[in-house]
Amino acid sequence: MIQHKNILLAFYGDDFTGSTDALEFISNAGATAMLFIKPPTAAQLAQYPSLNVIGIAGATRSLATPEMKDELLPALVQLKATGAKHVHYKVCSTFDSSPATGSIGKAMDIAQQLFPDKPIPVLGGMPALGRYCVFGNLFARMGIGSNGTIYRLDRHPSMMNHPVTPADESDLILHLQKQTSNRGCLIDIIQQTNPVKEWMPATAAECDFVLLDALRDDDLERTGEWLEQQAQQRSTLFSIGSSGIEMALGKYWNATGKLRRVQQWADPGIADPLLVVSGSCSPITTGQIEYATRSGFQLVELNASAAIDSTIDLKKVIHQVNDLLKDRKHVLVHTGTRKAKNLPSKILGSTLGLIAKAAAEAGATKRIIIAGGDTSSYAARAMEIDAVSMIAPLVSGAPLCRAYSANKAIDGLEVNFKGGQVGADDYFALCVRGKK
Incomplete structure (x- = not known):
């Protein structure tokens, strides 16, 4: 450099x-x-x-x-x-x-x-x-x-x-x-x-x-x-x-006067549909998943232990997720009740990233949310994201971003990375709307 x-x-x-x-x-x-x-x-x-x-x-x-x-x-x-x-x-x-x-x-x-x-x-x-x-x-x-x-x-x-x-x-x-x-x-x-x-x-x-x-x-x-x-x-x-x-x-x-503050960001519009992949163990994210379920999101439970042991049928999960997205259903992939402490973040995050990448490559969604601070870095790498810039604010600390990538299916994708402590119960519903 x-x-x-x-x-x-x-x-x-x-x-x-x-x-x-x-x-x-x-x-x-x-x-x-x-x-x-x-x-x-x-x-x-x-x-x-x-x-x-x-x-x-x-x-x-x-x-x-x-x-x-x-x-x-x-x-x-x-x-x-x-x-x-x-x-x-x-x-x-x-x-x-x-x-x-x-x-x-x-x-x-x-x-x-x-x-x-x-x-x-x-x-x-x-x-x-x-x-x-x-x-x-x-x-x-x-x-x-x-x-x-x-x-x-x-x-x-x-x-x-x-x-x-x-x-x-x-x-x-x-x-x-x-x-x-x-x-x-x-x-x-x-x-x-x-x-x-x-x-x-x-x-x-x-x-x-x-x-x-x-x-x-x-x-x-x-x-x-x-x-x-x-x-x-x-x-x-x-x-x-x-x-x-x-x-x-x-x-x-x-x-x-060195910088001039942004007064208003453009409205990114509604996601149709939205994909969420979550590796977060936070009780706050759990509450958000429960709210999303009541709001009509389709849940796909990922067996985290199987992902770690490489026994998960990833193709089957990807097929299920993409079918739901193509039917214009908002989908939330999560680790459910099988979550356990100290699961390797790299393997779990990479698995979630591969699911997200496959959805984008299938043209099934243009907006993806990745929930989980420890897993997000690995999910982004698995998605082949090279860089991001901010599109619009959602909740303080978790903006909506534009992805840059050599992979044409990923380049231009709207992405949001949410830590476990971020947001109220309606967070994922808010991400569908794309603005506060």
């Missing part, structure tokens, strides 16, 4: 759904942004000279810690080579990770090989998604884009029972220090009432990373100003956090 003079921000997302979340907030701010499945080549970037934000939809969230370096380090090298002043490691807004899987601390260790300046900013909240960091502790609403109850993270009914990385600590500095030897300090909401130039704590010289609270959307413009100040003092500012980084920078760049 070569330097691209227009790039303001380059980010790596630790899964696909989280990456489209970041894509949405920076696109809403007016950036010309594209999210790639793999680090884009110089030839790919040359096709899109107007880009000022690029992202890579990665898979580190589902990787064992020893596997992360081979995936992440080359991607960060490529992102740094763009010449962007900001390079962001985008994590889930609930900081899903553990010392063994998807370790954010390990990602920090890897990044320090390229970005040695300290302290590394870590933004610990995203109010627009119902994620609030107060005095270093993270709180989360039940269901992004809903009116659910707000819980401290380690008491959140869904997150404390996450099948891979259950939340057992709401203090994000303690959470991260279980995963790295790096030391953290805090810029809390009280400090953030001071002038931005006074935010850095006196203990910062002793810290490797600094956590920033985030409570209100309106506060994030000042966070963006602080991040921009830090970037001006370094060759490249590396940061960690949710899409709050994109929202903060976007707000500040809007205020300074």
Whole structure:
């Protein structure tokens, strides 16, 4: 990759759904942004000279810690080579990770090989998604884009029972220090009432990373100003956090005139029909599946264990799905009651992706929803998607996107990647309409 003079921000997302979340907030701010499945080549970037934000939809969230370096380090090298002043490691807004899987601390260790300046900013909240960091502790609403109850993270009914990385600590500095030897300090909401130039704590010289609270959307413009100040003092500012980084920078760049916010997106219209493939184990997604059933969706249950053991008759499932779609039925493929903890995300996600790809190649649908943060990255790769850009907002954190692919059946496809915590019960019905 070569330097691209227009790039303001380059980010790596630790899964696909989280990456489209970041894509949405920076696109809403007016950036010309594209999210790639793999680090884009110089030839790919040359096709899109107007880009000022690029992202890579990665898979580190589902990787064992020893596997992360081979995936992440080359991607960060490529992102740094763009010449962007900001390079962001985008994590889930609930900081899903553990010392063994998807370790954010390990990602920090890897990044320090390229970005040695300290302290590394870590933004610990995203109010627009119902994620609030107060005095270093993270709180989360039940269901992004809903009116659910707000819980401290380690008491959140869904997150404390996450099948891979259950939340057992709401203090994000303690959470991260279980995963790295790096030391953290805090810029809390009280400090953030001071002038931005006074935010850095006196203990910062002793810290490797600094956590920033985030409570209100309106506060994030000042966070963006602080991040921009830090970037001006370094060759490249590396940061960690949710899409709050994109929202903060976007707000500040809007205020300074660097970007002009999008006022209205075009109506994408109704899906006729819609295909949903779901590998999510979240109780929120379960509620959405139940609502979709009552709304007339045709359910196709995928035996996840059989998929893992390679004993599933995939051709039979594909034939059943495509027949229903050709009859203009909305179809939802899910893992049903056979879901189990710690099923390999790669195999399950790839299986769902092959089902989705076959539907598109058969011309049975033009809009596909992939539900499940841990499986989405692999589903996108199985569908032969090279990149996506935003078409329209649906629910905060999960925009409707256009797919780019060398496969003509996939190129131009409307796709939506939904994390397990995203949306109210009527989410899939909303995706049929294609707008809020």
